[in-house]
Amino acid sequence: MSALSQKHLTGIKPLTASDIDLIFQTADNFKEILQRPIKKVPSLRDITIANLFFEDSTRTRISFELAEKRLSADTINFSSSGSSVKKGETLLDTVRNILAMKVDMIVMRHSSSGAPEFLAQHINANIVNAGDGTHEHPTQGLLDGYSVREKFGTLKGLNYLIIGDIKHSRVAGSDIPLMQKMGAKVKVCGPPTLIPKHLEELGVTYEPNLKKALEWCDVANVLRIQLERMDIKFVPSLREYSLFYGVNRELLDSISKDFTIMHPGPINRGVELNSDVADSKQSLILQQVENGVAIRMAVLYLLAGRNS
Ligand code: CP
Secondary structure, three states, X not given: OOOOOOOOEOOOOOOOHHHHHHHHHHHHHHHHHHOXXXXXXXXXXXXXXXXXXXXOOOHHHHHHHHHHHHOOOEEEEEEOOOOHHHHOOOHHHHXXXXXXXXXXXXXXXXXXXXXXXXXXXXXXXXXXEEEEOOOEOHHHHHHHHHHHHHHHOOOOOOEEEEEOOOOOOHHHHHHHHHHHHOOOEEEEEOOHHHOOOOOHHHOOEEOOOHHHHHHHOOEEEEOOOOHHHOOOOOOOOHHHHHHHHOEOHHHHHOOOOOOEEEOOOOOOEOOOXXXXXXXXXXXXXXXXXXXXXXXXXXXXXXXXXXXO
16 A cells, blocks of 8 residues: 555544554655755655644644655744734634645644544645644654554554543544554553543553553553643642652562553653653653654655655
């Protein structure tokens, strides 16, 4: 197979395992190019991409911008602060006006779950979801899967644990279907108030005890508590959360099994993850960030149809 089954990347759920394999193989080629002294290729020289960030970002925004520059695309960057969104313009009007200036692709982060699907139904350009509300963050899911594949050779048969605020996490929303499509088993661990209802329907198991959950896994992805998405408190205090669900060196040393630690960032050091783990050899965190550029290059290149 040489083309994606989808015109847009709104989430992992619409992708097939073959789509994910194709993205991984294309990222392998771009990762090799990114090791060279000249890291730029002309693949998207005639393409213009708009990066629309209606919500804060460090990693995803810079990673997309770098991926676009490495592919020689023309880029424009938009933040809702300082834009006419403040004057009451709708999302659709904003995007239609940007597309009228001959933009080919939209990369968008938005606080509303479903905003990329909504756009995809109403406009003709390719849409790439850079994180929508509590729904999905597909390029994070892809770079997580790619980083695990790089470390273990395959995702098939691996035990993948996600710890923390699963309920509000778009990373979990993408990691769960990605790991399952590629043959890994997924378990979640965290306070019951931060675990979504109907978890069994997703084929995911729940372990409330962090030590037992860690003893099960090959890879543990530690998530941040998404305080910005909570209008009520789901844990009594961050200190108590850290006491029961924080990952620290003492806990890891009490477990004989070896496993890999991941985190999508930004980290709240000392809450969900201590520095003595985040910065240790067990951690894949900076490799995840590095791999994000190659994965985003692969997604943009494939959606532009440059391989078909
Ligand atoms: N992982 C992630 O989405 O980080 P940013 O919010 O900094 O983009």
